[in-house]
Amino acid sequence: MSTHYHVYILTNKNNSVLYTGITSNLSRRLDDHRNKTLHSFTARYNVSKLVYYEVFQTPYDAIAREKQIKGGSRKKKIALIEWVNPGWADLSDQLF
Numbered sequence: 506m507s508t509h510y511h512v513y514i515l516t517n518k519n520n521s522v523l524y525t526g527i528t529s530n531l532s533r534r535l536d537d538h539r540n541k542t543l544h545s546f547t548a549r550y551n552v553s554k555l556v557y558y559e560v561f562q563t564p565y566d567a568i569a570r571e572k573q574i575k576g577g578s579r580k581k582k583i584a585l586i587e588w589v590n591p592g593w594a595d596l597s598d599q600l601f
Contacts, residue, residue, distance in 0.1 A: 510567035512574065514557040514586060515547060520593050522550045523582050527571045531558060532600050555597045557586045 511531040515524045515538060524547050528534040535555060541548040561567040574582065590596060 510561045510564050512559045512561065512567050512571045513555060514574070514582065515552045516554050516556050516593070517550055517552050518554065520554075520556075522552050523579065524550075524552045525571060525574050525582070527567050529564075531555075532597075535597055535600075554593075554595045555600075556590050556593050556595070558596065 508529055510527065510529050511534075512525070512527050513531060513534075515526070516522060526534065535553070537543050538547045538553045547553065559567075559570060561570065574585070577585075586593065
């Protein structure tokens, strides 16, 4: 069985906060964010709407991409989201 790694961007209800993360189980991680089991940035700012994700075969590729996204400006992150998801829809429905 092959493991996939996801780099993802979450936002809040108003699309005003962006959070970039990496995981090997995106649906479980989204549940963590939504249930606020991770007492962290995402819980504090109610960040749980999935607006962007990419899938990678190796953790090394995923980590490199996460660093690239995190190193970019907010403007670049918004452009990336709008290129794939211009309406800023919650993409979590695509996963289930």
